[in-house]
Amino acid sequence: MLKAEFAPYELVFKEPARTSRQVMQTKSTYFIKVWEEDSPDIFGLGECALFKGLSCDDVPDYEDKLSETCRDINILRTDDLLHYPSIRFGVETALFDLKNGGVRCPFPSPWSEGKDNIVINGLVWMGSIDQMSRRIEEKLRAGFKCLKFKVGGEDFEQEYSLLDGVRRRFGVGELTIRLDANGAFMPEDALTKLDRLSALDIHSIEQPIHAGQIEEMARICAESPIPVALDEELIGVNDTEQKYKLLERINPRYIILKPALCGGFSGSMEWISIANLLGIEWWATSALESNVGLNAIAQWLSGMQHNMPQGLGTGALYLNNIASPVSQEGEGLIYKPSFNWELPELSWRS
Numbered sequence: 001m002l003k004a005e006f007a008p009y010e011l012v013f014k015e016p017a018r019t020s021r022q023v024m025q026t027k028s029t030y031f032i033k034v035w036e037e038d039s040p041d042i043f044g045l046g047e048c049a050l051f052k053g054l055s056c057d058d059v060p061d062y063e064d065k066l067s068e069t070c071r072d073i074n075i076l077r078t079d080d081l082l083h084y085p086s087i088r089f090g091v092e093t094a095l096f097d098l099k100n101g102g103v104r105c106p107f108p109s110p111w112s113e114g115k116d117n118i119v120i121n122g123l124v125w126m127g128s129i130d131q132m133s134r135r136i137e138e139k140l141r142a143g144f145k146c147l148k149f150k151v152g153g154e155d156f157e158q159e160y161s162l163l164d165g166v167r168r169r170f171g172v173g174e175l176t177i178r179l180d181a182n183g184a185f186m187p188e189d190a191l192t193k194l195d196r197l198s199a200l201d202i203h204s205i206e207q208p209i210h211a212g213q214i215e216e217m218a219r220i221c222a223e224s225p226i227p228v229a230l231d232e233e234l235i236g237v238n239d240t241e242q243k244y245k246l247l248e249r250i251n252p253r254y255i256i257l258k259p260a261l262c263g264g265f266s267g268s269m270e271w272i273s274i275a276n277l278l279g280i281e282w283w284a285t286s287a288l289e290s291n292v293g294l295n296a297i298a299q300w301l302s303g304m305q306h307n308m309p310q311g312l313g314t315g316a317l318y319l320n321n322i323a324s325p326v327s328q329e330g331e332g333l334i335y336k337p338s339f340n341w342e343l344p345e346l347s348w349r350s
Helices: 062-071 085-099 129-142 156-169 190-200 214-223 240-250 264-278 291-302
Strands: 002-018 023-036 043-048 122-124 146-150 176-180 204-206 228-230 254-257 281-284 326-329 332-335
Touching: 002 062, 023 062, 023 085, 043 085, 043 291, 062 085, 085 264, 085 291, 122 129, 129 146, 129 156, 146 156, 156 176, 156 190, 190 214, 214 228, 214 240, 240 264, 254 264, 264 281, 281 291, 291 326, 291 332
Parallel strands: 122 146, 146 176, 176 204, 204 228, 228 254, 254 281
Antiparallel strands: 002 023, 023 043, 326 332
């Protein structure tokens, strides 16, 4: 007989994390653990990585749903959590972890054995031009060859000038530049800005306009000189037929998968299957999870041998992340099996 409990946790950013949508000082999340009733010391651990203001399951009764999930853990099917992707993500992680011995190894792979690394992009958060310049230098010194810039929060000409300076220093063969607008551009001027930015040999731009403007996004994807990647556009689209229709109509070059926002691992695999049918490429990224969720995504991804740089560099953002074997070295995310997981004191609830 399985038992389950959950606990809230507040992650604290080392410095404010700014996108075109908001400025974050902290990030709320939840952990869930599952164990056999007669072996309480061996438990699977997952992270229900709710993203307030963005997750489709950011609802007032979220903790009630967590309680219900813990109560029904023995009869629960993952489809029962179709409209609660962050909870589905946490439950799937915990159950797979328990199945593999409760040692924080939901998806065993060479990466989880410390024999592989996952190449990631360096993330340059929005800020003043001086702040962004400093962050760029830090990432370049660390050895990143692919940088993702959050854009749309400052004056466009200033952001363009900063990116132009980076490209003048480093050619396409030396540095890949990705952009993430988080929906900051307006449909009427998005293509003008994308035309300007295309002179800088940009790899891709995530979500140039707000999600939900399907016809406008389809037009931009068809006409943009920079390949477009859908990100927020995928959130809340949980039905298989809806997923297919969305990707077929918009026809982006890429989709960006955040398992905690896109239906857990089962929902993300469905997105991948549909994208493969339509000739759309993809990569995965974290949704600002702690190391618990980041570890699960990395292990899942490692097993697929997906070689494109991934967006899994958010583990170093927090002052109070969960101590773990997950580590960032240069442009790689690695796992050090000799390091221990150390959970803080948590207030578990059922």
